[in-house]
Amino acid sequence: MKxxxxxxxxxxxxxTGLEREARRRNLSLSAVLDLAAAEWLDxxxxxxxxxxxxxxLHASAAKAFGSIAGGNAARSTNxxxxxxxxxxxxxxx
Numbered sequence: 642m643k644x645x646x647x648x649x650x651x652x653x654x655x656x657t658g659l660e661r662e663a664r665r666r667n668l669s670l671s672a673v674l675d676l677a678a679a680e681w682l683d684x685x686x687x688x689x690x691x692x693x694x695x696x697x698l699h700a701s702a703a704k705a706f707g708s709i710a711g712g713n714a715a716r717s718t719n720x721x722x723x724x725x726x727x728x729x730x731x732x733x734x
Contacts, residue, residue, distance in 0.1 A: 651659075663673040716723070 659673055660670060663670045666673065668676075713719075
């Protein structure tokens, strides 16, 4: 049983299209609006299979979250000098 009222303004073209569709389906305008709203809500429901896949992927990726253990906490600040030292030792410059 319908007990709630909702109203909104629509363009003339949209109203005409809705009325045309209601006549074509042999339904009332309110029935067409109910169908449209129900279909729209169904489309917005999350796909449980997709959600489960996203959770699985997130759990798999979470294993790599955080910092990389390299044993040298100052590596990023010393990278310039480290690269120069390696090049110098490789090419004896």
